[in-house]
Amino acid sequence: MTAASLTSRLPASGDELSITVTGEPRTIYDWSEDRCEDEFIPDSPARAFRRADGQIALIATHRKNWMMVGDTFQSLKPVCHTIFDSSRIKNTEGLFWIQATYTRDGTHVVALVSNDQRNLVIEQGCDASEADDACWLNKIANARSTNMGESFALEQGPNRYVAQVANSYPDNASHRYGMFTTSNIFEHNKKFYFLSWGQGEGKMDPGNCLFRSDDPLDVEGWRGWDGEHFRIDMRLGKGVCRPITGLPAPVRSVSYLAFKGIWIATYPARLALNSEKTGVPAFYYSTSRDLIKWTPPERITRAPLKPRELNDDEVWAFPSIIDTSSGSHNFDTIDDPTTAILTYTKHHLRNGVGTMRRDLVYLPLRIQ
DSSP: OOHHHHSOSSOEESSSOEEEEOSOOEEEEOHHHHOSSTTOOOOSOOEEEEOTTSOEEEEOOOSEEOOEEESSGGGOEEOSSOSEEGGGSOTTSOEEEEEEEEESSSSSEEEEEEEEOHHHHHHTTOOTTSOTTTTOEEEEEEEEESSTTSOOEEOOGGGSEEEOSOSSOOTTOOSOEEEEEEOOOEEETTEEEEEEEEEETTTEEEEEEEEEESOTTSTTOOEEEOSSSEEEOOTTSOSOOOOBTTOOSOOOEEEEETTTTEEEEEEEEEEOOTTOSSOEEEEEEEEESSSSSOOOOEEEEEOOOSTTSSOSSEEEEEEEEEETTOSSTTOOEESOTTSEEEEEEEEEEETTEEEEEEEEEEEEEEEO
């Protein structure tokens, strides 16, 4: 599959912005050749940070969380040990995927972690036959590293969670329930933010909630937007945030484009733009100047988001824009629009069925 066959003929535009794919897909991580273990697969959006030893760390991970390290993005190689293996955690806690990281010094790193508790809910007697996503309870947890990301440990006690809609799966629920994904953590005017997709029938409408903190290293500090201010504490599953309007799908990355003074949110979706009569599976973006009001979606590139869609052999997931020459320790800014890339996971299929073979791939971009 070529970029030319998937990319819109015209550059996507929004808020005086255009994003154009400038080349063919290139591989960062080839599972067939580069893996240390079979479960070292890219199963989350790519996140990068600069370590204290000067190297770049990139995490795009699975429940057996792993990391790549290199002097440059071109030299990234997997570190052949798990940095947080949730399959070894007692079965009372579920499985964990690192979704976002932040570091100030390259040594101490905090992480937002998606905690999937569906198996636990089913073991407790929930009937999962009612719907494909029935019995799925999910929360966003805190984890921390003190050794440049070489290993992470979950926070203990009441600070275990950043956000949850409920502590347990409600008896009357019939679909997935909780907070599921996060964007990267990003900074603006000495405040820190992330977006998290949540839903809870009867309690919370589906959507992306915006969270803010004065210091992401202070795990107690995250508060959700309530429509007027950042004052919703969701650590114990009591209050619920108000989703931001204008973002129709789980946001996978947010980057600040300094020379335009705008934020770019990236997400996968099936949307009909302009005169289109049916939704087109693709990677999209929206822009904002205040993180609250967002422009209508624009398409970056068509993408097969499910089996036998646009392509019989691949499914694409987890789009994330990263400027490889960003001046930020956490790669949350686009400082050179000619060195930005769109990373994503390419899931190889066999006869339309998923396999373990998943590669981390990128498309070069030009942002104007």
